[in-house]
Amino acid sequence: MSLAWRLALRELRGGIAGLRLLALCLFLGVAAIAGVGSLSSSILGALEGRGRVLLGGDVQFQTVQRRADPAERAAFDRLGRVSETVRMRAMASRTDGAEAVLAELKGVDDAYPLYGTLKLAPGALTARPTGASVAIAPALAERLRVRVGDSIRIGEARLRVIGLIADEPDRLSEGFTLGPVALADMAGIRATGLVQPGSLFNTRYRVRLPAAADPQATAAGI
DSSP states (O other): OOHHHHHHHHHHHHHHHHHHHHHHHHHHHHHHHHHHHHHHHHHHHHHHHHHHHHHTSSEEEEEESSOOOHHHHHHHHHHSEEEEEEEEEEEEEETTSSOEEEEEEEEEOTTOOSSSOOEEOTTOSSSSOOSSEEEEOHHHHHHHTOOTTOEEEETTEEEEEEEEEEEOTTGGGGOOOSSOEEEEEHHHHHHHTOOSTTOOEEEEEEEEOOTTOOHHHHHHTO
């Protein structure tokens, strides 16, 4: 075989190897894109499925340092079932005054949560706090060195710890907090004496719309 033929065959073999490498790269690239697309679809699907639980409702309205006035509340009630929550920072302490910790105080009404379930850890005294009682985050129990059945003081109220919070369904929608959560009902919040004119608190109104309602159109129409 002549030198020219040998050189031509060598170049041909090199070209085929290069094509194989190119085909392998293309295959890996397509597989990676397909994998990312599948992962993205799975994440979006999960968020869509849990979006209402994470938000706490289909639509949400918020007031700062005040509750909704009667006209506003009536407008919310016309949309669907409404849940009202109040959130503020407060000092939680042991009843003997030995410890005091900054906590995120959250008050909820009887309709809370509209989606999902408030879950307390095994050993809770009741399913949810009522009256002069409170459910607290495990971190708050650890910092105050209290257990279920003990009492803590928040503001003017002495509240019995009825359980440790295992799952607060709308926790992610609450954003950044400076302390662990203490959750009470509205009667417990009133007993603290902390929600009054001039206090720094946020009130949120979550609405569970009828099945046929469009959340975006509803929010835009308010």
